[in-house]
Amino acid sequence: MDRATAVETTEDDLRWFKTAVFYEVMVRSFADSNGDGVGDFAGLASKLDYLQWLGVDCLWLPPFFPSPMKDGGYDVSDYRGVMPELGTLTEFADFVERAHDRGIRIITDFVMNHTSDQHPWFQASRNDPDGPYGDFYVWSQTPQLYEDARIIFVDTEESNWTFDEVRGEYFWHRFYSSQPDLNFENPTVVDEVMSAIRFWLDLGIDGFRLDAVPYLIEEDGTNCENLPGTHDILKRVRTMVDEHYPGRILLCEANQWPQDVVEYFGDDDECHMAFHFPVMPRLFMGLRQEDRTSISEILADTPEIPEGCQWGTFLRNHDELTLEMVSDADREYMWDEYAPDPRMKCNIGIRRRLAPLMDGDHARIRLLHAMLLALPGSPVLYYGDEIGMGDNIWLPDRHGVRTPMQWAPQEGAGFSEAAETDFFLPLIQDPSFDKTLVNVEDQMMDPGSLLHWLRAMLVIRGNHEVFGLGTFTDLGGENTAVFSFLRSHVDAGGVEQTVLCVNNLSGEPQTAELDLGAHLDLTGLLGVRPENLLADHETEPITEDPYVVDLPAHGFTWLHLTPQHAEHPVPLAAPDNPNDQESEHD
Numbered sequence: 001m002d003r004a005t006a007v008e009t010t011e012d013d014l015r016w017f018k019t020a021v022f023y024e025v026m027v028r029s030f031a032d033s034n035g036d037g038v039g040d041f042a043g044l045a046s047k048l049d050y051l052q053w054l055g056v057d058c059l060w061l062p063p064f065f066p067s068p069m070k071d072g073g074y075d076v077s078d079y080r081g082v083m084p085e086l087g088t089l090t091e092f093a094d095f096v097e098r099a100h101d102r103g104i105r106i107i108t109d110f111v112m113n114h115t116s117d118q119h120p121w122f123q124a125s126r127n128d129p130d131g132p133y134g135d136f137y138v139w140s141q142t143p144q145l146y147e148d149a150r151i152i153f154v155d156t157e158e159s160n161w162t163f164d165e166v167r168g169e170y171f172w173h174r175f176y177s178s179q180p181d182l183n184f185e186n187p188t189v190v191d192e193v194m195s196a197i198r199f200w201l202d203l204g205i206d207g208f209r210l211d212a213v214p215y216l217i218e219e220d221g222t223n224c225e226n227l228p229g230t231h232d233i234l235k236r237v238r239t240m241v242d243e244h245y246p247g248r249i250l251l252c253e254a255n256q257w258p259q260d261v262v263e264y265f266g267d268d269d270e271c272h273m274a275f276h277f278p279v280m281p282r283l284f285m286g287l288r289q290e291d292r293t294s295i296s297e298i299l300a301d302t303p304e305i306p307e308g309c310q311w312g313t314f315l316r317n318h319d320e321l322t323l324e325m326v327s328d329a330d331r332e333y334m335w336d337e338y339a340p341d342p343r344m345k346c347n348i349g350i351r352r353r354l355a356p357l358m359d360g361d362h363a364r365i366r367l368l369h370a371m372l373l374a375l376p377g378s379p380v381l382y383y384g385d386e387i388g389m390g391d392n393i394w395l396p397d398r399h400g401v402r403t404p405m406q407w408a409p410q411e412g413a414g415f416s417e418a419a420e421t422d423f424f425l426p427l428i429q430d431p432s433f434d435k436t437l438v439n440v441e442d443q444m445m446d447p448g449s450l451l452h453w454l455r456a457m458l459v460i461r462g463n464h465e466v467f468g469l470g471t472f473t474d475l476g477g478e479n480t481a482v483f484s485f486l487r488s489h490v491d492a493g494g495v496e497q498t499v500l501c502v503n504n505l506s507g508e509p510q511t512a513e514l515d516l517g518a519h520l521d522l523t524g525l526l527g528v529r530p531e532n533l534l535a536d537h538e539t540e541p542i543t544e545d546p547y548v549v550d551l552p553a554h555g556f557t558w559l560h561l562t563p564q565h566a567e568h569p570v571p572l573a574a575p576d577n578p579n580d581q582e583s584e585h586d
């Protein structure tokens with residue numbers, strides 16, 4: 001197997017991920033090349049031009065490994081293969097090569113915590129307790145162990161222990177009972193996992209999203225999350241990556257509170273990135289409450305992270321909109337507001353896509369994206385959200401947010417030549433979001449579309465490294481319907497670049513009076529008219545008085561405060577002007 005050529009990573013560029021925009025794409029959901037109704041690597045490769053045009057820097061691929069698919073592929077039965085219906089290893093390597101040719105990096109999921117019960121390791125473990133794999137999983141003669149560990153998949157699981165008739169013992173699983181947890185106390189397990197990680201890095205990928213890492217190690221009397229032994233294992237993985245694969249990254253999926261997640265960065269010797277889970281539901285909450293308080297509070301509670309590390313931020317992904325990191329009262333609020341139909345609930349979350357959550361209102365979808373793109377962290381977009389795709393709450397588990405990408409209005413939606421009835425999941429049928437109304441082809445031709453707007457926003461963000469590298473200062477203010485903040489960064493020329501971001505969470509026009517002087521040295525800024533990055537509108541000059549910004553309902557603006565900054569080749573002129581917030585879909 002040829003390894004793909006890596007995207008050139010210079011010494012200076014080892015921290016590429018800090019200014020990158022990520023895009024999560026499920027291979028089976030994106031494009032089908034051979035007419036069997038299932039998306040595949042050749043199909044995904046054929047859409048790389050589109051992804052390059054959109055302006056994303058790195059794709060995150062959820063599991064595509066051999067799997068009985070009891071959990072969307074997060075039940076891996078072979079760590080070194082490609083699921084046959086998605087392609088071959090050669091096609092995978094070819095895809096990575098073609099992505100790299102376009103400057104697009106690739107990270108894949110690595111499911112560390114558990115395997116499928118169909119994995120040969122588990123089969124050997126249950127059949128031969130004294131054999132070489134006997135100790136690969138967490139076995140017990142009693143389920144009265146680790147009783148303080150919560151159950152995560154509450155809709156289906158009653159216990160984290162399941163009795164195995166073959167071995168006559170219980171095995172431990174934090175997720176479905178078909179996903180036994182690996183025993184990371186066993187050094188051979190750690191070696192095997194490291195070896196599988198190296199297998200993919202040797203094929204040329206740019207890193208991993210490490211799935212469900214808080215649960216690697218168990219200890220009685222604890223909640224079995226975030227234990228020191230878990231961090232030790234991740235540090236070993238990082239040491240290996242730094243030594244042999246510099247420039248490749250580890251993105252940690254730890255659905256935890258910020259003070260616990262920052263431990264996964266270590267001293268920049270553990271994961272390079274970690275998802276910021278708690279801020280996500282608060283963006284939705286703040287929007288519904290028309291009040292920034294919950295967003296401001298969680299960001300204030302977020303510790304600093306090492307200079308070389310970065311948050312991963314997101315609005316939606318392939319899972320339910322998780323509500324694990326909110327209070328009971330806030331969870332009830334979110335369910336009341338965003339899951340009026342009981343079928344919308346899933347485990348401790350809401351299985352809906354972004355556009356339906358926003359009732360198809362593109363103004364609110366744009367506002368959420370504007371905040372996502374301006375807040376600290378590297379944004380991780382979810383396939384289909386760039387066109388406002390819908391969901392299907394009638395499908396089981398979280399399948400309703402994983403339906404085929406809608407490329408075109410015709411039969412098959414441009415996803416596949418197969419009969420629609422043969423698709424791996426049905427296309428969205430909801431008339432408000434079906435392929436005739438929501439598709440890439442039509443939005444490509446409409447300069448005012450959500451797709452063009454998001455693309456233009458990515459260009460603007462990409463031209464201002466302050467969004468990836470800058471400090472964050474919440475401006476507060478009396479009007480809590482307005483969420484305003486500064487991002488500041490001293491550029492390579494020693495000039496401090498500052499962008500003021502102002503967001504109106506309310507459905508009514510709002511005026512913000514911002515006390516810039518309380519947070520910024522105004523010397524040198526007085527009399528400066530900030531550059532509006534999102535529109536050609538002239539702005540008011542900065543004075544010693546509060547800076548006044550008027551915003552329409554759900555409006556937002558990014559104002560570059562720094563005088564005499566370099567010219568930016570940004571497509572501000574209509575029709576790509578992203579501040580043109582007219583919705584073609586409300």
Ligand SMILES: OC[C@H]1O[C@H](O[C@H]2O[C@H](CO)[C@@H](O)[C@H](O)[C@H]2O)[C@H](O)[C@@H](O)[C@@H]1O
Nearest residue numbers: 071074111152175211212255319320322
């Ligand atoms: O592999 C098992 C699961 O791992 C990830 O789960 C994460 O999402 C869960 C919600 O679906 C969340 O509650 C949990 O804390 C996370 O670890 C993965 O993203 C899931 O798809 C997968 O089922």
Ligand SMILES: [Ca+2]
Nearest residue numbers: 032034038040
């Ligand atoms: Ca196919």
